[in-house]
Amino acid sequence: MAATPAASHAHWSSRFAFIMAAVGSAVGLGNLWRFPFQTGENGGSAFVLIYIACVALIAFPVLMAEFTIGRRAQKSAVTSTRQLAVEAKKSGKWSFVGWVCMAGGFLVLTTYSVIAGQVMAMSAAGFAGGFASEAGANMFYQGEGVQLFWHALFMGLTIWIVSRGLKGGIERVVTILMPVFFVVLIGLTIFAVVRGFSDGSTVEAFAYLFTPDFSVVDGGTFVSALGQAFFSVGVASAIMITYGSYLTKDTNIGESAVVISGADTLVALIAGFMIFPIVFSAGVDPAAGMSLIFDTLPALFASIPFGNVIGGAFFFLAFIAALTSSISLLEATVAFFDEHSNFGRPQIAALLGGFAFMIGAGAVYSSQFAGGFVDILSGEILLPFGGFLIAVFTGWVLPKAILREELSHASNRMFGFFHFMMRYVIPFVVGLVLVLGLDARFNGGAINAMLGLG
Secondary structure, three states: OOOOOOOOOOOOOHHHHHHHHHHHHOHHHHHHHHHHHHHHOOOOOOHHHHHHHHHHHHHHHHHHHHHHHHHHHHHHHHHHHHHHHHHHOOOOOHHHHHHHHHHHHHHHHHHHHHHHHHHHHHHHHOOHHHHHHHHHOOOOOHHHHHHHHHHHHHHHHHHHHHHHHHHHHHHHHHHHHHHHHHHHHHHHHHHHHHHOOOHHHHHHHHHHHHHHHHHHHHHHHHHHHHHHHHHHOOOOHHHHHHHHHHOOOOOHHHHHHHHHHHHHHHHHHHHHHHHHHHHHHHOOOOOOOOHHHHHHHHHHOOOOOOOOHHHHHHHHHHHHHHHHHHHHHHHHHHHHHHOOOOOOOHHHHHHHHHHHHHHHHHHHHHHHHHHHHHHHHHHHHHHHHHHHHHHHHHHOOOOHHHHHHOOOOHHHHHHHHHHHHHHHHHHHHHHHHHHHHHHHOOOOOOOOOHOOOO
């Protein structure tokens, strides 16, 4: 029998609200920032094809699993994993899965807010005329005190939205901002594509994204593509378990997961159509790396007609993506403490958001802190380890009957694919990526070199 949800547990008011929230969570700075430079650094279109395969074969089943876990238990990630383990007559210590995912997601939020604050500042600079010159892009982001202000502003906005609850806060915001996001994204892409036809940069961008050159592919390309797919969709951070807990029993999980993972991938590709024509038009190396969005693009905006408006709109687009992701990261942790404390949701959101702000403040004063300890612990250890645990928990701990009951809308073929991947393929693949990542970070890449991945 399915677990009976608590009477007070909130649910999405509509499928549209759920899809907008989940897509907003998945679509973040990783789509607009990380995907383009990952594509540039890993050979272009060959990387894109491998990335799409990783989304379909790895990220999509994990997303289904997280929705299944959350909806079954109707609780936060930690409580859901413990409750389902007990239902399966296994140890309640399997809640460790939820703890790892929640900790990883919370740590991501701490430094994510700092980057999002810079995005806000650069959007304001663009609309204020700052992109008229290369130096003006950071006109509102000079000095540690100013950077701390933007970090605080963004985190305060995130806290305020989450404190208002599911329907009064998260739903209301995402159902407004996500349609705006898609309108701005499409508008900027049309501008970049049409402008690029005059100098051939659009054709060059399309060829770069869709003409594969597998001669540049090595094992490292597969590792990078899987990492991008895995983290882009937003799994293993307790978000999708939490959002799944707000689903009603009539929701088709498989169909929803297809829409969400597909939309996330589509946004990443469209971001490539938007950015690469501008990059190629200016003769910039697409493999410029992480500096592409904060250094290279502002300089390009300074050199094109209406650069202030285009640049301001681009960073406003990135701000929306960051905000809809950050509220889901905070919500995943707030949901747990809301279940297990006597504080009200506004107080919990303020306390946890304030704690995240203080950790993130360390990133303002020390880039080594942000790019070192916090990012390594969250992005390279906790999130991939959480993904590995989710796969093991779903494939080996939960009885097949429970999974089939929750995925009753799925065809036998889809369910068979899902269960086989979660049981046999995904634990091995994600575990391998985790080991190779740690080897590259702490062991000089000895294992990578031995396997020919270096």
